Amino acid sequence: MKTLIIAAHPNLGQSKVNKAWLNRIQKEENVTVHDLYKAYPDFNIDVKKEQQLLLDHDRIVFQFPFYWYSSPALLKQWQDAVLEYGFAYGSNGTALHGKELLLAISTGGPAEAYKEGGYNKFEMKALTLPFQATANLTGMTLLPSFLLQGVRTVTEEMLEESAEAYAAYVQNPDLKG
Numbered sequence: 001m002k003t004l005i006i007a008a009h010p011n012l013g014q015s016k017v018n019k020a021w022l023n024r025i026q027k028e029e030n031v032t033v034h035d036l037y038k039a040y041p042d043f044n045i046d047v048k049k050e051q052q053l054l055l056d057h058d059r060i061v062f063q064f065p066f067y068w069y070s071s072p073a074l075l076k077q078w079q080d081a082v083l084e085y086g087f088a089y090g091s092n093g094t095a096l097h098g099k100e101l102l103l104a105i106s107t108g109g110p111a112e113a114y115k116e117g118g119y120n121k122f123e124m125k126a127l128t129l130p131f132q133a134t135a136n137l138t139g140m141t142l143l144p145s146f147l148l149q150g151v152r153t154v155t156e157e158m159l160e161e162s163a164e165a166y167a168a169y170v171q172n173p174d175l176k177g
Contacts, residue, residue: 027167
């Protein structure tokens, strides 16, 4: 299985978690790491190049820090441009059918904040429903998300454990949506 990691962190150099995840996952075979903010600092996305990357891989991972209950701006723009009618959806838009989509998300707030009765009032599964809708429309299977929450208090040991767990999770051929 070939996996494409679409990393969308606007300040990757200052990130502890996303940088550690990418440093670890790029050591794996059959994994392509694609840093959107490095590739498109001007937000001018090469749609055909991105579509070819999707075609060349079986599992697509959107890796990002959770920004205002969504993804960073460039990942949203990427979706708008790349997942176009006739390619990703519509009567002839079947290019992504059968592929897997996985979200790898870090949050500043702890897991307890993302539940009914918690500070944010909603569970992560509810807050990521637009990605489920995207997977449904494009014929992909949304796999269970990989989460690291409460990153503001993560220790170096926890960070290393998380990076190892991330690599194992992303490469797991038995994940089911």
